[in-house]
Amino acid sequence: xxxxxxxxxxxxxxxxxxxxxxxxxxxxxxxxxxxxxxxxxxxxxxxxxxxxxxxxxxxxxxxxxxxxxxxxxxxxxxxxxxxxxxxxxxxxxxxxxxxxxxxxxxxxxxxxxxxxxxxxxxxxxxxxxxxxxxxx
Numbered sequence: 001x002x003x004x005x006x007x008x009x010x011x012x013x014x015x016x017x018x019x020x021x022x023x024x025x026x027x028x029x030x031x032x033x034x035x036x037x038x039x040x041x042x043x044x045x046x047x048x049x050x051x052x053x054x055x056x057x058x059x060x061x062x063x064x065x066x067x068x069x070x071x072x073x074x075x076x077x078x079x080x081x082x083x084x085x086x087x088x089x090x091x092x093x094x095x096x097x098x099x100x101x102x103x104x105x106x107x108x109x110x111x112x113x114x115x116x117x118x119x120x121x122x123x124x125x126x127x128x129x130x131x132x133x134x135x136x
Contacts, residue, residue, distance in 0.1 A: 019086060021079060028071035032072050035054070039053065039109035043109070046105065054072075076103070077098055090107050
């Protein structure tokens with residue numbers, strides 16, 4: 001595939017993971033990237049990651065869902081120890097403890113979705129007043 005043909009959301013996911021200190025040579029990198037892509041495509045997957053995300057990633061990579069969850073959990077620990085300030089900025093708040101695997105997926109997919117939706121969505125997520133609701 002030509003680099004210009006790559007999915008921009010996947011490229012953004014790779015950049016985000018790298019900036020958090022989760023590099024491509026780690027087994028959790030592709031699992032996390034794939035899981036984030038699944039959650040971007042269908043945000044409702046975030047409600048039941050054990051049933052709707054980990055098994056699908058495991059099927060694609062021919063491994064167990066437990067290995068997927070463990071590797072994403074370790075990726076969360078890597079982000080926590082290598083670039084906690086960025087992780088907290090992405091979450092939009094101070095994190096009292098290392099995020100669990102599902103929490104990491106929610107933080108990453110939410111931020112990537114907001115970035116894709118444009119500056120207005122980012123302002124709203126960062127604490128700006130939301131637009132007024134339409135009158136009925």
